[in-house]
Amino acid sequence: MLSRLCRVLCAVVLAACTAPPPAAELRWGGDAEGGAPFVEADPADPSQVRGFDVEIAGLMAQGLGRQPRFTQVGWASIEQSLARGDFDVGLSGVEDRAELRARFAVSLPYYEFREVLTVRSADTARFRTLDDLAQRRVGTLAATMAYRLLLDAQRSEGVIPVSYDDDVHPYSDLLEGRVDAVLLDHVLAERALRRMPGLAIQPAVLARGHYVALFAKEQTALRDSANVVLRARMRDGTLEQLFRRWGVWDSTQALYQQRLLASNDSASAPAAPVVTASITTYLPALLRAAVVTLGISLAAMLLAIVAGGAIAAGRVYGSTLLRGALTAYVEVVRGTPVLLQLFVLYYGLSAFIKLPALLAAIIGLGLNYAAYESEIYRSALLSIPRMQLEAARTLGLSEWQVFRLVRGPQALRVALAPMTNDFVALLKDSSLVSVITVVELTKETAIYATNAGSWLVPGLLCAAIYLAMSLPLSHVARRLEARWSVA
Known part of the structure; x- marks a missing residue:
């Protein structure tokens, strides 16, 4: 029995030694939320991704003798993820920029x-170019x-840039009249036209750019x-066939590839100069965004206090039906993410x-914090002792x-500290409103970090x-709490 076990173990060890080593991987990073034709979850198998950047990653991996992951x-x-070594290649409609070439090896x-x-x-007859959109809102993706x-057009023509975190809502907002135009890559614009009737692409080309793959420096x-x-x-012709399958090939691409192949320059850097993302350059924008953050937070907190007080009074003094309805509101709002509520x-x-x-x-944050x-x-x-309330009623x-003279003042002292904590939390949660195109402090910081290539200094x-903004408020609240504390 022992000898048979030894033979089995020897066979396993021999098989492990003679088995071919696992294939090396080409780890690449992309954003499936960006959708087709770049990278999207495969409808037939959501655990897999598809898109022309997915296929390009596969072609590179195949040519390098690796397996794409x-x-x-x-x-x-x-x-930032590439810089910290999360993967080997960044691919997902990455735009070639001069500052990228200072920090990465660019394909x-x-x-x-x-x-x-x-x-x-x-x-189509009114808004042909950016010159026709003075004092008009134009949507695009940040960074x-x-x-x-659009920032250049804001300085020269008075165009109002509206920043989005995705490429779907700019076009839906355009249909609904929230913006007057959208400036983005023709790939994204043509995809939007297929999904949303009622839009048109102007023939003028405002600029040309290129998609590249990023590698660590x-x-x-x-x-x-x-x-x-x-x-x-x-x-x-493999790339041409690939782009044709995804509907993004045209005569312009054919001419571009011909020029590129005729040239020995494999890294045609854009002509734009490198912009220094210094603190002095971005600090004024950050301070303006901080004012927006503070204004939203104060207005939302005021709404939360008023609405929250009304809800609390209804649940304490209201009828059974009213108490049930208000309880349902509180549970629904507290049980769902504020981000979802803002989207809805x-x-x-x-x-x-x-x-x-x-x-x-303001309404979204205010109603959320009201709960x-x-x-x-x-x-x-x-928390106010019932005996105090009964004594007050006995006095007529x-x-x-009773509420104004006995219950309310004591309840305010009890609620002050938690109210202050909630305001500080609301101040931080205001960063979520960037998803509905509000450029507040965190969003402006993200733009700064993208241009700087690091989150350290901007963060x-x-x-x-x-x-x-938050520490002075906390200090004032502590002083009030100490002054109003009940011995």
């Missing part, structure tokens, strides 16, 4: 896109070539090997009422007088501003 990462975080530009203006079909074009050998593979796939309020209800983004942010405030006020009201005070600066 996808890593999901937010589009705005591709550069040859494998696709040329055009920045185009999309308008409502009824406005892109299009966003920088020290991975120039890997980048060069990937460039050899990409050039070979261009020459044999701004986008979901747009068929019935089109709230301005700033107003939607939490109501619980603070209700528990504070219920009305219920309103520390953002934290310092948040602390400067």
